Amino acid sequence: MDFFTLTLIKAGIVAAILLTTLAYLQWAERKLLAHIQLRLGPSRVGPHGLLQPLADVIKLLTKEDLLPAHVNKTLYMIAPFLAIALALIPISVVPFGPEIEVFGVNTHLQLTDLNIGLLFILAISSVGVYSVVLAGWASNNKYALLGSLRSAAQMISYELPLAVALASALLMANTLSLREIADSQAGYYLGFIPRWSVFQLPMPQIISFAVFLIAGFAETNRIPFDLPEAETELVAGFHTEYSSMKFASFFMAEYANIITMTCIATLLFLGGWHPLWPAAYGSSFVPSIVFFSGSAIALYHGLHPARPKDRYSLPAVAIAFLVAGLLFLVPALGGILTPLFWFAAKSGFLLFLFIWVRGTLPRFRYDQLMRFAWTYLFPVAMANLLVTGVLVAVFA
Amino acid sequence: MSEPDLSSSSLTPAEEPTEGSTSRRRMVLNMGPQHPSTHGVLRIILELEGETILNATPDIGYLHTGIEKECEVKTYQQVVPLTDRVDYLANLSNNLGYSLAVEKLLQLEIPPKAQWMRVLLVELTRINSHLVWLGTHAMDIGAMTVFLYCFREREDLLRIFEMFSGQRMMTSYIRVGGLALEPPRGWEQAVGKFIDAFPSKLAEYEDLLTKNPIWMNRTKGVGFLALEDLLDCGVTGPMIRAAGMKWDIRKDEPYSSYDKFDFEIPTREASDVYARYEVRLEEMRQSVRIIRQAMDGMPEGAWVTSAPNVVLPEREKMKTQIEALIYHFKIVTEGFTVPAGEAYVCIESPRGELGYYVVSNGTSKPHRVFMRTPSFANLQALPDMVKGRLIADTIAALGSIDFVLGDVDR
């Protein structure tokens, strides 16, 4: 098939899935957070609030787009655009699975494979700080300015430990192509311990994984590092003056960044789409089992509904899960879907972590945040890099 | 409060220093009157260098409703609903303080059951107020979940208040002479259920905060003010107990038969935000203890005093006896008269010393009601707490003062 056509099809699929995930990640966050806090979360729009993202989008689109009088207009308009663009670009080099064959066409489950894929992501994300800085500056508002100053300092500071943590994982993978990085983690020690980066010899990258996650929290401005938009201090930080879709784009950018971050973590540290244990021990049946048990649970609750409307919604969910589980058992599809399942499961777990932490921790103070980056995170990441380097040099 | 620099604390909003002046790097930030963490309409004029606060000037009065003036045109009993609106998170404490002052002027004897009921309700109010404080304070520092946990328990409390008075917040349940209504059927079960469950809920909050390193980083050593300064600023309540002063009006000048209850006064030495947090949490535990004692030893008897010229007669009597009807008519139309004189009564509200100074000129309306509200005095200590610290510390310090703007502005 023609390269352009193929890329266009893949781009369409990725964009559709990514944007849906963005919308539903927000729904999932609200729902999960609500359950952590012993409340229900969105439940009015659609069954279990499933249409809430749609309602939000409609609401935000139809809201009046305010342009405050005192802003620097050009930069004020550019900033949210920049934010969403720079947040969506990196996903183009992320591989979601191995090479597959669909309708006789061999292709990678990836938009494009750059041999400097990781550098590309770093390059794009390092520019991402401008959207925040410009938004704060252009708003001509003191809270926004303070927020963006904080943000600039924070993102630069945490980029260092982040990059160093990546470097130690790269030392073992010995490539910058994300697909090759994931492939370097295939296989198992003793037949069952996965050779993921976090377990890989000579130096398991657990420490750099932790550093990467913490710095990732900071890079994406999530609690406990959400100082640029710390609402109780700076009202809403850099996007205080934004409304309507411009405001929404900052939020979408934040969630897109989180998704990118979890994808990189999965690829670099958790072995990408490689299952937790070998297919010989039945790992390829895991997705079906998961979906079937989900289906059974939904069916059980549908038969004993807590609320009247669950009588219909939960069996519907059960049927959907059943179909999904059966799809994995179809030989032609199973080969494609199983790696995707593992990739999504690992990223999903990390996303859950992001939400969980938000429900648990308070916020750092600005100076504590900077001190944490420079006096704990960075030295730890450096030491880990050194040890990894020595061990790789000795054993390789 | 130290002597403010008049030249720099100008009230014009967000005045930009003039170009080329040496103070060009100083930024004036208007925190409030609409700001997520000023809990109402408080405005703090912050002078910043970077994020360091050079000077903080609170500007109050945005919620000034002239309650003290309004009291002068209401009859004595009509003032009670106004006191609800002073400190709207601890309205029963305000009801009690005012009622005690008027009762002192009238020299009324309150039956034991009413007194014990009052203690119970006021302690429930203390828990209620502290829950709102803990929730919003934790929310300010970013711990969102604690906020919702606290409001879950507060909801139970508001239901109990509704059960007693028919109102969730503006209860007006404690009146001059006793209580407004007979305690409802089943209040023992409702209150009992709450205080049985509450200690485990407190433990839940503590799990999320007390040993949390981020929480400790944010609160320990923040908002410190030495005991002498606190006394000098007129600060009372949990804040002064967190500085090591073991002083609680419930113990030192017992009112409403608090002397018959057994409880501890928690104190800490550190005088920072964390110490205030610990003191208030411990106070909630002590309140549970007091409530349990009040429930176990609740005396039998009348819930309102027998003073026909002050307290409305029973419905049945009013319909059958002419004296009762006359009293009812007189109290409803013109209120009861209070002998000329003045009385100052202070009680320990959740925020500190809550004093009511009532001056009577012998008519049925007070000549002057002065509310010595704790938040007003406590807020004066804010500038000294935050000078030289960061913006984020202001948020923590503000939360630790636990002021209510209605209480500040009246």
Add this chain to the structure above:
Amino acid sequence: MLPEILREIPVARALESWDPSAIVDGATALGEAVLYIAPEKIRDVCRQLRTEHGFARLGGITGVDWYPASPRFEIVYFLHSIGNNERLRLKCRVAEGQELDSVTGVWRAANWYEREIYDLFGITFRGHPDLRRIMLPEDWEGHPLRKDYPVHGHRYSYKDE
């Protein structure tokens, strides 16, 4: 001129011996002691009470308007000694237009209370560091807690609107 009834209060006796002209009157009612202080002496009396008699706390200051009596105002100081567990009320009778010494130098707590009285009663305190309106807007006319201030029918619009 210490009234007989105050002889039993040690603080009153001590003040009397320190400056006989400071106390002009006094009363105890309902178990609360009230001393009427000569307005020009109030700051010295407060300082004396704080340093010598342990009244470390100023509970508050307020005013009472006895319109149309003369002198019209009473300024009431609520003093408290935590150490002795003792409360004392000082009063100054002030005529309209008469100034009073500020006690902010004695207790910092007096700052806002005096501003409040300045705002709501219109009594000026000499030596106050920052005597501005506290509750009402700066350009408000009149002093609402005065008895001759109308309760109804007042209109106000913010100047900069």
Add this chain to the structure above:
Amino acid sequence: MDLILFLIFAIFAVACAINLVIQRHPINSALSLIGVMGALAVLYLLLGGEFIAAAQMIVYAGAIMVLFVFVIMLLNAGAERRSSKSLLVRLLGVPLLGAFFAVLGYTVHRLLPAVDPVRFGEFTGGSPGEFGRVLFTRYLLPFEVTSALILIAILGAVVLARKEID
């Protein structure tokens, strides 16, 4: 394809550079400079410099320029004052500059020996692997010297920007 990409990004770079020079407010100039750097990164990619293109974005656009923007925001530096220039300068400045560039371009074009035009993908020596190999063998000494320089620069910056101890 090469030509189109080159033209797009070359014109973009020049436009940004001109904007840098004529803008009065430093923040606009800084953003223009970031535009120039982004365009140059793409041109590096066209010339086979994969690593250097990424480094351009990470180091130049992502770190150095953030520092600039940060300082501009911190100082809240206002727009430059307009200076009074003579009429001659105003009228002739821009055409003269254009003419100068034309002459310059012609000279460069003429002086350069006829070589093969640039074709994308012909030179792959700029990949990170190749780059690293040369950097850490042939250029090891300069590399170490540069790291010492960076260290000294950090110390210098800290000393300069530190608050006065009073």
Add this chain to the structure above:
Amino acid sequence: MMSSVPLSWYLILSAILFGLGIAGFLFRKNLITVFMSIELMLNAVNLSFVAFSYHLKQVDGHIFTFFVMVVAAAEAAVGLAIILTVFKNRSTLEVDEVDSMKL
């Protein structure tokens, strides 16, 4: 061949950018803008390095570019620190006004 670009075009672009850098350096008065003009000149030179590197099919030009970047980073750190200090002492960024050696 229509779709390829002569090497000289890269060099001309580099020259133009360099010239604009000089123009900015000479005409601008704001210290920070002057500083940024210098960065623009460095970038222009980098482009020539990379272009020559392509011509010679050697990676050395890239390495030179890399060193230039590192030096530029060091320069920016120190330079901006100096600008901060100048602004702190004189509260201006105009080149013309920063003309005395001492305050």
